[in-house]
Amino acid sequence: MNYWLVKSEPNAYSWDDLVKLGRDHWDGVRNYAARNHMKDMKVGDLVLFYHSVNEKAVVGIAKVVKEYYQDPTTDDDRWVVVDLVPERKLDKPVTLDQVKADERLKEMILIKISRLSVQPVKKEEFDIILELSS
Template identity: 75%
Template sequence: MNYWLMKSEPNTYSWDNLVKDKRTHWDGVRNYQASNNMKEMKVGDLALFYHSVNDKCVVGMAKIVKEFYQDPTTDDDRWVVVEIEPVEKFKREVTLADVKADSRLSEMVLVKNSRLSVQPVRKEEFDIIVGKGNE
């Protein structure tokens, strides 16, 4: 199993939207590295759902339920989507400041390359953030 972090602007698509929809395809990714990360996702992988821009926090956990296919919002075959479902909303948001303040997370992609919208997360990092979210 692999672990990921997926960013979304909450005014565009929030955790509450995902819960309401119960399942969605993750579209609109136009960065090669992020798209390549999505191509690596497998059914059953888990992802931290991150509200970007103003909130800058992890709010919950989602699961990959369908592997990559052509992004239906474009005819350009370089871009793909995956489908996700909500797993759990955290009891508390784990802010970017919380992540940066924890030395165990200093090598996390979120800290090193904060602009990448879909990024891998090491299991240890994933577990730490889930623990913080469920405190």
């Protein structure tokens, strides 16, 4: 199993939106690195759901339920989506400031390449985020 983090502006698409839909495709990615990460996602992988902009916090965990396919929001075949379902909301959000303050997370891509909207997460990092959320 692999672990990932996806970022969304909560005023455009929030954790609550995913929960309300129950299942949705992750669309609109127009960055090659992020797209390539989506192509590496496998059914069953767990995904940290991060609210960007004002909130800047991991708020939930989703699961990949369908591997990549053509993004239905564009005819350009370079872009793909994956399907996600919400697994659970975190007991308390884990803020970017908390991530930056935790020495164990100093190599996390969220800190190093902050604008990347889909990024891999190491299992150890995933577990630390869960620890910080309880």
